[in-house]
Amino acid sequence: MLFSNTLAAAALLAVKASATIFYAGVAESGGEFGVYSATAQQGYGLPGVFGQDYSFIDKKGIDVYVDKNKVNLFRVAFLLERMCPLSYGLGSKFNETHFNYYADAVNYITKTKGAYCILDPHSYMRYNNPSQQPMTGSIIGDTKDVTAATTAQFGAFWKELAKRFAGNEKVIFSIMNEPHDMETNLVLANNQAAIDAIRSTGAKQLIIAPGNSWSGGHAWTQSYTGYSPSSADAMVHLKDPLNNTALDIHEYLDVDYSGGHSLCASPAPENLKDLTAWLKANKLKAMITEFGASNGTQCESYLTGMLQYMADNEEYIGWTAWAAGPFWGTYSPCCTDSQQWGSLEPGSKAGDGSPGMYETVWLKTIQKFVPKKLVWKGTSSVKGGPLSKRP
Ligand SMILES: *[C@@H]1O[C@H](CO)[C@@H](O)[C@H](O)[C@H]1NC(C)=O
Ligand SMILES: *[C@@H]1O[C@H](CO)[C@@H](O)[C@H](O)[C@H]1NC(C)=O
Numbered sequence: 111m112l113f114s115n116t117l118a119a120a121a122l123l124a125v126k127a128s129a130t131i132f133y134a135g136v137a138e139s140g141g142e143f144g145v146y147s148a149t150a151q152q153g154y155g156l157p158g159v160f161g162q163d164y165s166f167i168d169k170k171g172i173d174v175y176v177d178k179n180k181v182n183l184f185r186v187a188f189l190l191e192r193m194c195p196l197s198y199g200l201g202s203k204f205n206e207t208h209f210n211y212y213a214d215a216v217n218y219i220t221k222t223k224g225a226y227c228i229l230d231p232h233s234y235m236r237y238n239n240p241s242q243q244p245m246t247g248s249i250i251g252d253t254k255d256v257t258a259a260t261t262a263q264f265g266a267f268w269k270e271l272a273k274r275f276a277g278n279e280k281v282i283f284s285i286m287n288e289p290h291d292m293e294t295n296l297v298l299a300n301n302q303a304a305i306d307a308i309r310s311t312g313a314k315q316l317i318i319a320p321g322n323s324w325s326g327g328h329a330w331t332q333s334y335t336g337y338s339p340s341s342a343d344a345m346v347h348l349k350d351p352l353n354n355t356a357l358d359i360h361e362y363l364d365v366d367y368s369g370g371h372s373l374c375a376s377p378a379p380e381n382l383k384d385l386t387a388w389l390k391a392n393k394l395k396a397m398i399t400e401f402g403a404s405n406g407t408q409c410e411s412y413l414t415g416m417l418q419y420m421a422d423n424e425e426y427i428g429w430t431a432w433a434a435g436p437f438w439g440t441y442s443p444c445c446t447d448s449q450q451w452g453s454l455e456p457g458s459k460a461g462d463g464s465p466g467m468y469e470t471v472w473l474k475t476i477q478k479f480v481p482k483k484l485v486w487k488g489t490s491s492v493k494g495g496p497l498s499k500r501p
């Protein structure tokens with residue numbers, strides 16, 4: 111008995127030693143706020159007032175996550191239509207005032223706190239009308255739509271953004287949040303244009319590339335009518351001259367993988383196994399930059415099952431949970447059937463005044479899965495880097 115326990119423990123250690131989470135933390139949602147119009151009024155909320163309609167981070171919340179929770183990764187959302195106003199078009203001309211607000215958030219995370227930061231254009235591979243995002247807006251690169259920005263414009267946008275952050279080793283470039291309902295080969299073409307543009311600036315940092323179908327892990331190897339091939343069959347063709355690109359995966363645990371429901375029903379290990387096999391066969395890595403679950407005991411085994419699965423499989427190099435952010439108040443970013451159970455923002459409260467999901471989900475369940483040692487120095491990389499406690 112004792113002997114076999116020791117063997118089992120040794121086997122477990124062997125698995126642990128080969129699989130490493132290098133980067134772990136939380137998504138910061140708020141930069142994409144303030145543009146939803148019930149009547150789909152184009153241009154509603156643009157540019158919006160910083161600090162009133164939208165904001166990127168609350169520095170006090172970042173302090174708590176880094177100083178107390180010892181996370182080393184944040185994913186900070188912004189809207190393409192604010193960085194590149196419609197009057198300029200998508201491309202290399204930025205709204206400098208807006209850029210400076212964003213750069214301030216990125217620099218706080220990376221320079222002041224020493225953590226890594228994913229730049230997240232939260233625009234669903236669409237540009238020009240976020241009034242009912244995720245459904246509105248012209249698909250970038252859609253040659254059948256005369257109002258659509260081109261793939262070349264998307265490349266110009268990425269070249270400019272990458273150039274501005276090329277000297278910041280703590281940055282990670284996320285090409286786009288959740289492309290959906292478009293040609294998978296166009297996702298591939300836009301991804302490749304972004305990678306080429308980023309590398310043309312000399313930037314060496316990690317890039318994470320999405321697939322189609324909201325970048326869902328469970329959907330990665332499936333092809334849908336009208337949207338073939340599968341993300342797997344398309345993204346296998348991505349080329350990065352530095353081999354420093356990983357896949358950017360989202361995975362929710364409810365019945366339709368939307369993150370809308372409070373009941374969990376879709377176990378991640380089962381739903382990620384085909385993706386994992388594909389990653390392994392192609393020697394690729396992934397980051398899961400959106401996942402989440404409700405508070406309460408019903409979801410707990412699903413959430414721990416997912417975090418343990420990422421810890422156990424070397425294909426997964428990092429994760430950010432959805433979501434913290436400065437403007438949620440009592441509202442919930444996911445997983446509550448629209449009830450106000452709070453967010454992952456430190457200090458968050460539910461609508462009834464009880465503790466929000468920072469306490470009821472992050473501290474209760476997620477925190478144990480933040481590795482004691484993470485990467486705190488060096489250029490962001492698909493290979494990770496030296497592991498240490500927070501310096
Ligand atoms: C640029 O951003 C600032 C700050 O949000 C805003 O006041 C200004 O109107 C924006 N300019 C354009 C062209 O959108
Ligand atoms: C990238 O990977 C390819 C295929 O394994 C290899 O031939 C190439 O030398 C690698 N490039 C770098 C910069 O590591």
Ligand SMILES: *[C@@H]1O[C@H](CO)[C@@H](O)[C@H](O)[C@H]1NC(C)=O
Nearest residue numbers: 404405406407451460464465
């Ligand atoms: C989540 O937290 C809220 C607020 O405290 C509570 O009302 C609700 O019952 C909890 N949900 C579950 C599934 O336990």
